[in-house]
Every structure is written in C-alpha cells, then in structure tokens.
Amino acid sequence: MKKAWKIIASAAVTVGLLTGCGGGSGTAASGDTIKIGVNYELSGDVATYGQANVEGIEMATEEINNAGGIKGKKIELVKYDNKSTASEATTLATKLMTQDKVIAQIGPATSGAFKATIPVADKSKVPVVTGSATADDVTVDAQGKVQQYAFRTCFSDSYQGTAMAKYAREKKNAQSAVILTDNSSDYSKGLTASFEKTFTEAGGKVVSKQSYNKGDTDFNAILTAIRGQQFDMIYLPGYYSEAGLIIKQARAQGITQPIVGADGFDSPKLAELAGKDALTNVFFSNHYSSLSTDPAVQKFITDFKAKYNKEPDAFNALGYDTLKFVANGLQGGATTGADLEKALAATKDFQGVTGTISVDANHNAVKSVTVIEMRNGVQAAAEKFDA
C-alpha cells in the first residue's frame, strides 16, 4: 500500500512540475487549509444518500486532519445542500468553484445532479468526484468522449451486470437464466443488457425475459409464466420495493432457484418485504459489505460506530472512500484543480474500504464488486469478485 502511494505521489509531483508554470488560474490550496467543496443531497427526495455520503466524508476528513493533514495543511470542507435537485447542484457548484475557490468538489450523490455540475467543473477546471453516481454515461459525454474533470469511486451500472454474469457462470456454474426487468427504470434495463450480453458470450443461455413496472405488486402472472421452464437462476436487477415482493411470491410458488440482483437490493426493507424464510439463496452485487474480513474495513466499521453509534452502510463507505481518494490525489502537492485532475486520472491501486480502485481511461473506477449472499433474511456471506 505504501509503495503504491509513493508511486502515485511521485507521478503526481512530476506532472505537477511539468505543468505547474502553465496554470495559475486557481489559488485554491494557498493559505493554511485545503478547501474541498461538498455538494450533496442533504434534504429532499434522496436525502438519505447524501447524508450518508457526508457522514463518511466528514469522518475521513477528521482522520486526515488528526494525522496532520496533507503536507501540513488541514482539509477544510465547504458544505452545501443541493436539496436533491440538479439545478440547485449546478448553482452550488458555481458558487463553490468561483467564490469559495475549492480545489475539488465531492458529490452530488445521484447521477442526474452530478452530471449537471460537470459543465461548471470543465469551465472552472476543478475536478468533481462522486461516490455513488452509477449511471453509465456519467463520466463520458454523448459522443463517447471522456469528461475530463469528472471522476467517480463507484463502479458503473453495466459493470455490475457484467460482473454478476461472470460470477454466475464461473462461481455458480449457471447454464441458463431467466431475467426479470423493471421496464420503468434505466438502471434495470442497463443491467439487463450488460448481464445478458456477458452471460451469453460466456456460454450461458437466457431462456426467458419478463418485465414488470415500478409500483407493481402482483407478480404471480410473470412468475407462473417462468415456473414451468428449466433454468438455473433468476437475474433480477431491480429495486428492493419490487424485488422483495417478487422474491416472496416466487418462493410461495415453489420457485427455489437462486435469485441474483444488484445494489438496488441493499436495504433492510428487502427482508421485511420478502419475509425471512423466502430470502434465502439470494445473491446481490454491492459496493461494500460489513462482513468483509479486511482489517481496513473492520477498522472503518469500528471507528464509524464509535463516531456515529450505528452500522455504516454502503453510502457511508463510498463517501469515506471518495474523500480519501481526493486526498490521495492531493498528496502529490497539487495546488490547482488542473493539477489535481491529472493526479486523480493517474490513480492506481488506491486502497479504499469499498475495494482497490484504479482509474481507467474513461475516468471510471476499476474495482471489484462484493457479492453478498442472503440466507434466512440476513447477510450471511460476502466475497469480493473481479470481473
């Protein structure tokens, strides 16, 4: 780990030296502190995502500052609430970058709001980093060109589909699958496409595809339609509110095959809706699991409990990693947003609690997924899987 840091640091310093003279637009890191903008959903529809991210960010900041800061400078967070709207997020991004002169912005949590801040970042040459915007088109624009100043520390939606298809083929030896898609969600459709492509290419067969809509409660019809068929597993890339009911109704109909999902399953509501007995032989991909035996993760969990008096969830961990990821970039001595962008783009093997992160050419995080197994309504096992 130390070695990796040294390489990144030296790379960043080199880049900094080469380009240092050309910059001069930012005075962000001058003075006694390094200002980092925090632009999150602290109220509104998806406030829980934003609040959880910020808890992780604040904890990481405290750790770094208690350990002496970055090259002697403490991190100062400039925190604003974007009220879960994209327009407010854009306004705040402008404010952070022009008035507060931050060196980087962390957030927003959701893909739509995050994308809205990217044009501002481009104009101000300040990197924006998110821990939880997973839509596929976040870091590349419509023409497929990479967004220079946008980064994320989470994997993209389609990556989860690819990873779970490989997991099913390689680890579970599934020959055939049924896919149940939430037709009203881009998230679900994207996962379906990437899963189907990878699963078929790896020699698997998709025997049936069924769809449902957000808010449906009766899935007996589509489950009856698949029950008579031969298949090894069900891929169900949906959110917990419908997935819980589908799992319950499937088990009630006597469908016992493994049900595999994605991070939309990650809610205590899943077990409530499905019922403890039904929620067995269910697997899903996620960013993080508290069951990990990695000492860094266990330390994170202990520290988090000490600070907030509750178990950390995936968003807490992603927020924590995102701040540490930016701090890692700053270790190279970047003083402007443009310098920091180059340091972040060069990140390799950064050790976070949600996995080992490298940044690829499209500014996506290359990292392992965590596959969580549910047994009798509780998380029973977790393993990391590299696609």
Added chain:
Amino acid sequence: MEQLIQQLINGLALGSIYALIALGYTMIYGIIQLINFAHGDIFMVGAFVGYAGMTTLRLNFFASLALAIITCLLLGVLIERVAYKPLRKQTRLAVLITAIGMSFLLEYTMMYFVGPDPRAYPALPDFMRATIKITDNIVITGAQILILAVSITLMIALQLIVRYTRIGKAMRAVSQDPDAARLQGINVDTTISFTFAIGSALAGAAGVLVGVYYNSINPLMGILPGLKAFVAAVLGGIGIIPGALLGGFLIGGVETLVAGYGFSSWKDAVVFAILILILILKPSGLLGKNVKEKV
C-alpha cells in the same frame, strides 16, 4: 394448458379484490350517481388499519380484518356527511371534484403520518402460508383461498342485505327515484349513509386482503386498484351489483393473462383500453340492460 389454469387461478384472486372495490363504486354510483374517487383511498386506509391492528395492537388476522372493516365503515359515513351531503343539491361535477379532493386528502394525510416508503405486512399465520399442489404446475396458495373465501362471503352477505332487508329495499327504492322514495316515508339520508357504510366496509376488507396477499402497503396504493375497480364497475355496468362482480373478475383475469403471456408492461394499458372500448361500444356495460336491478 396447466399454465393457463394457474394463470386463471391467479387472475381469480386478483379479480376478487377488484370486485370488492368495484362493488362500493357501483353501489354509491347507483344511489347518488357519484363516482366516488376517494373509494380507492378508503381501501388504502383499510390496509393501514389492518396493519396497525396486527402490529401495534397485536390482534389476530380476523380481528384486524373486523377492525379495518369497522373503521372504514365509519370513515365512509363521515366522508359522505362532511364532504358530499352539503353538495347534494349542487351539480354532479361539483361533487365529483370534491371526491377527487377527498382522495388527495386521504392519501397525503396518511403519507404525513406513515411516510411514503412501502411497509411490509406482518408475517402470515401458518395456515395461510400453506400451498395446495393440484399438479406439479398448478399450485393454490392459502392466501389465494382466503381472499376468495372472504370476498365471496362478503358478496353473499351484501346480496342478502340488498335483497331481503328493509334497508336493502330502501336502497333499491332510493336508487330508482329518491324523491318518490322520500314521499313513501323512506329516510333518504340514512339510506345513502348506509350505502356508503357498506361500500366502504368492503373496500376496507379488500385493503387488508391486499396487504396480506402482496405484503406491501403504501399511502398511494389505492390509486391504481381504485381506477381499475372503476373500470371493472363500468365494464359490468355501473350501478349494477352483479355487474361489478363480473367486471372485477374479468379485469383481474385479463390483466393476469396479459402479464403472463409476455406483455407485462402493457397490462395497465389493456385495462384502460377496455374502458375506452366499452364506453364506445356499450356505455351501459355488459349487464346494462337490466335497469331494474339498479341499487
């Protein structure tokens, strides 16, 4: 073939829920020519009262069902007295708009108290989790049998009340001609209240059954089933009690078959297409000729 039979069983369970809600729509329409758009939300309140009965008050299933029925019965009467009765001499449009307002009031009052997230119904008693295997591919669940049994019992009770009691006779009289009924000494207000009471009680029962069957309730759960039950009532012939039953089962069956044969995303569209077709082809509904049955 087996799959078709299984789908029909699924459709029957769903259809009986639509039928229970549709009965309330059709009775209220029959007596004051009002499409009570708050009816779907009374169904939602029933689901939440049943939930409270089973969790907070720790009652068993049947006691919770009774509690939900009684609460909805009183709520239905209260809504009629407060919101609709003062407007009885106004245009029908005024009452209709009031009904829509009442619907939103119920939805968002409930959301204020319980939040928008779906809630899981408490675990079912064992007898309802049992399944009966007829063949390998035809399975009837205990919950499905329960839904059918409760629905049919309530429908028979309703039929008996309407046919053989004094108040039932009064309901039929008021639905035919309120003024003539009043001249005969029938208390029209009481009769209308009674109709709201029965219709709302059935919706409350349907709410608990849906909670038990699907295990998920939320404050906006009444909107879509309410609209579909309305379609069922129109399909059977609005104002006609057997029509609501027929319409409910037909809509439940059609929806299940459409979803089961690969058109899941279209199932709601098909239901509302049926509404448009029936309004064009036979606006009085499938059983529409039998005007004397109006209640």
